[in-house]
Amino acid sequence: MRSYAELTGLMTLMTGDEKHGPSATSTLDVLWVLYDQVLRTGPDRLDDPGRDRFLLSKGHGPAAYYAVLAAKEFIPESWLEGFGSAGSRLGYHPDRTLVPGVEIGSGSLGHGLPLGVGLAHGLLARGLLTPRVFVLVGDAELDEGSNNEAIVYAGAVGLPNLCVIAVDNRSSSYGWGPGGIEAHFAVSGWSAARVPGRDHAALASALTAAGTGGPRLVVAEVEAKS
Amino acid sequence: MSDMRSVFAAAASSLVDEDPLAAVVLAEISADLFAKAAARHPDRVLNVGIREQLMVSVAGGLALAGLRPIVHTYAPFLVERAFEQVKLDLAHQDVRAVLVSIGASYDAAASGRTHQAPEDVALLDTVPGFAVQVPGHPDEVPGLLRGALGVLDATSTYLRLSAESNRSALPLWPGLQVVRQGRSTVVVAVGPMLSPVLDAVGDLDVTVAYTTTVRPFDGEGLRELAASSGVVVLVEPYLAGTSAFAASAALAGRAHRLLSLGVGRSELRRYGTPEYHAALHGLDAMGIRRSVMDFLASGA
Numbered sequence: 373m374r375s376y377a378e379l380t381g382l383m384t385l386m387t388g389d390e391k392h393g394p395s396a397t398s399t400l401d402v403l404w405v406l407y408d409q410v411l412r413t414g415p416d417r418l419d420d421p422g423r424d425r426f427l428l429s430k431g432h433g434p435a436a437y438y439a440v441l442a443a444k445e446f447i448p449e450s451w452l453e454g455f456g457s458a459g460s461r462l463g464y465h466p467d468r469t470l471v472p473g474v475e476i477g478s479g480s481l482g483h484g485l486p487l488g489v490g491l492a493h494g495l496l497a498r499g500l501l502t503p504r505v506f507v508l509v510g511d512a513e514l515d516e517g518s519n520n521e522a523i524v525y526a527g528a529v530g531l532p533n534l535c536v537i538a539v540d541n542r543s544s545s546y547g548w549g550p551g552g553i554e555a556h557f558a559v560s561g562w563s564a565a566r567v568p569g570r571d572h573a574a575l576a577s578a579l580t581a582a583g584t585g586g587p588r589l590v591v592a593e594v595e596a597k598s
Numbered sequence: 599m600s601d602m603r604s605v606f607a608a609a610a611s612s613l614v615d616e617d618p619l620a621a622v623v624l625a626e627i628s629a630d631l632f633a634k635a636a637a638r639h640p641d642r643v644l645n646v647g648i649r650e651q652l653m654v655s656v657a658g659g660l661a662l663a664g665l666r667p668i669v670h671t672y673a674p675f676l677v678e679r680a681f682e683q684v685k686l687d688l689a690h691q692d693v694r695a696v697l698v699s700i701g702a703s704y705d706a707a708a709s710g711r712t713h714q715a716p717e718d719v720a721l722l723d724t725v726p727g728f729a730v731q732v733p734g735h736p737d738e739v740p741g742l743l744r745g746a747l748g749v750l751d752a753t754s755t756y757l758r759l760s761a762e763s764n765r766s767a768l769p770l771w772p773g774l775q776v777v778r779q780g781r782s783t784v785v786v787a788v789g790p791m792l793s794p795v796l797d798a799v800g801d802l803d804v805t806v807a808y809t810t811t812v813r814p815f816d817g818e819g820l821r822e823l824a825a826s827s828g829v830v831v832l833v834e835p836y837l838a839g840t841s842a843f844a845a846s847a848a849l850a851g852r853a854h855r856l857l858s859l860g861v862g863r864s865e866l867r868r869y870g871t872p873e874y875h876a877a878l879h880g881l882d883a884m885g886i887r888r889s890v891m892d893f894l895a896s897g898a
Contacts, residue, residue: 421664469692475662477690480682486652487687490623490659497621497641498663518683521652 374443376404376572382439386455386462392435394595398541398569399428399508400436402592405575406506406537407444415446418472424503425475425491429484430510430539431465438462438471446473482516485509485536489522492534492587501533506579508537511553512544526587527560534587535579536562539569543597557589569594602736602759603700607631609740610668610698613747614639619666620747625653627671628700654680657695658687666696666750668743673699673758674715677722689725694754696746702760702790703836703861704875707868716836716861719812722756723840729755730813732789732835737767738810745770756813760835762790762872773816774807774823781805783829783894786820788812788841791833794876797883799890804831812841817848828854829897831890835881837861857893859886 374382379400383392406426413423428437435455442449447461454460461470465479475491478484488507495503509519526534538553548556554564563584567574569592578590600608607628613620614635621642622632629636629645636643642665646652650671657667669676676699677684688695699718706713722728729749731742739759746755768775774786778796783804787795792808799806807823809816812834824830830849834840838860845856861879868878876882880889 425662467690477686480686483655483683483686486655486683487659487662487691489652490656491662492659493641493644493656494621494660494663494665497660497665498619500663518651518655521646521649522655525646525649525652 373445376408379404379436379439379443382442382449382452383435385449385452386435386438395541395597396433397436398594399433399539401570401572402508402537402539402575403436403440405572406579407440409576410579411506412503413473415444415473421498421500422503425505427476427478427484427488427491427505427507428466428474429478429488429507430481430513431478432510434462434464434466437466441471441473447471481513482518485519486522488534488536489526489531492526492531495533496531504533504535506535506537508539511538511540511542511548514538514548514553514556515544523557523562524560527557527562530561530586532583532585532587536587536589537579538589538591540591540593541595541597553591554589562587562589564589564591566591566593600736601761602733602739602763603628604631605736605739606670606698606743606759609743610670611635613668613744614642617666617747619664621660621665621667623653623657623660623667623669625650625671625675627675650675650680651683654683655687658683658691658693661688661693661695662691666747668696668698668747670698670700672701672713673718674701674713677718677756678715681721684722685725688754689727694727694750696743696750696755696757698743698757698759700759702758702762704872704879705761707870707872707875710869711865711867718758719756719836720840723813727753728813729753729811730758731755731810732758732812733810734764734789734792734808735767736763738770741770742810758789758836760790762835764790764793768808770810772811774809774819776805776823777808778806782827783831783890784820784823784827785831785833785890788832788834791835791881794881794883794886795833798886802890804890815841815844815848817844820845820848824849824854828852829894830854831857831893832859833881833886834858834860837863855893855897857889859889
């Protein structure tokens with residue numbers, strides 16, 4: 373197992389860049405905290421029905437995601453070099469059939485949350501009351517109308533096992549108004565919190581907070597996209 | 599006689615009773631027909647409201663959790679509106695569902711273009727791994743639905759229901775079945791096209807074969823039936839030529855002639871009845887007869 377400090381080195385294996393700007397690492401801390409402290413899953417639990425599910429909805433810039441998966445030994449570090457090349461299993465958008473531990477293939481925006489709603493429903497229908505479904509979206513990804521269908525519906529039916537993490541780097545052209553993203557979710561019945569997106573303790577606390585009976589939103593605020 | 603939609607709802611409700619992994623996802627349409635099933639299985643009979651993208655994505659999520667979802671609404675909203683969800687949230691995720699549409703082609707002739715999707719099968723043809731079943735009679739629906747759920751580990755199915763129906767049901771058969779043996783041309787009638795085809799070819803010396811299964815297409819069956827004549831007419835209740843590529847592939851390597859009948863590509867901008875639209879598209883018995891006779895004469 374690698375440490376948090378080693379993640380950027382793993383990213384360098386993929387990108388060749390020694391330094392990574394805020395945009396490439398906007399999700400890095402959230403991903404690390406999820407896999408290090410929150411998700412009850414692991415490379416030995418890939419087919420365990422009781423594992424927590426993590427759905428990377430936005431799918432863009434997945435170097436941080438692959439670095440965390442390598443650090444947590446879901447994939448060998450030798451896969452990281454050649455990222456995006458013909459023989460690689462790791463593309464610019466992840467494919468669940470190619471990468472162990474990747475729960476959904478993503479890239480086209482606005483699919484992860486609606487899939488997560490179905491997955492949360494399905495786990496409950498199978499009597500699996502413990503596992504949680506975490507969906508990571510970007511603030512601009514929420515522009516996609518399919519998310520709105522999912523937000524209103526999930527709030528109305530009250531899926532307690534669903535948690536959305538919105539990484540907010542203020543990249544949406546029109547934003548979410550004075551109340552931010554969380555107001556948009558809260559009006560549909562979600563419980564919501566906003567935390568600093570680089571603060572591991574705050575992230576862990578928000579992501580493991582006791583449920584309120586309905587779906588939960590955690591907004592992870594990071595540096596604005598330049 | 600009950601219509602295909604009612605028969606489907608009853609059959610799907612029974613399947614949800616029998617199979618703890620079967621699920622139904624709706625977007626308001628037909629929710630009344632599933633009220634009892636939803637009361638019995640609130641966790642597996644879901645109505646997401648008027649949200650077709652969500653309906654298909656939820657099916658994908660249910661399938662990721664190991665369930666076997668049946669997804670149902672009006673054809674244009676199921677296949678066209680939610681097409682990227684079908685492509686990505688089912689096929690690309692490598693999970694499967696049974697998609698069941700109502701409102702085939704011009705069933706809703708009076709409702710206009712917004713409620714018509716004769717392109718549905720052609721569009722789904724672009725998604726790998728979809729079987730397509732087109733029942734020709736309500737009595738064929740329960741068996742096809744059960745079969746589709748049975749093969750869900752291997753393939754998704756599009757079950758295309760229609761208000762149009764043949765006069766009687768035929769036993770289910772996975773490929774082309776000969777209804778009438780002739781010596782020359784083979785006329786393939788898909789789903790509810792069988793009765794009009796039989797009326798059309800009355801005294802002509804042609805073979806009529808019926809199928810509900812258009813994907814996978816029974817290429818081997820067509821090759822055998824067309825072995826002597828090499829002359830084939832496809833009569834499909836959706837976009838004309840939808841299965842032409844499959845028939846051509848089956849007959850590649852031998853001289854053959856193919857006529858593809860179906861719904862035309864131009865937007866009619868007419869209301870009226872399904873009978874009227876069938877005539878406009880040349881899919882009533884008279885229109886089919888005219889096309890077949892012209893085709894045979896042109897090759898003589």
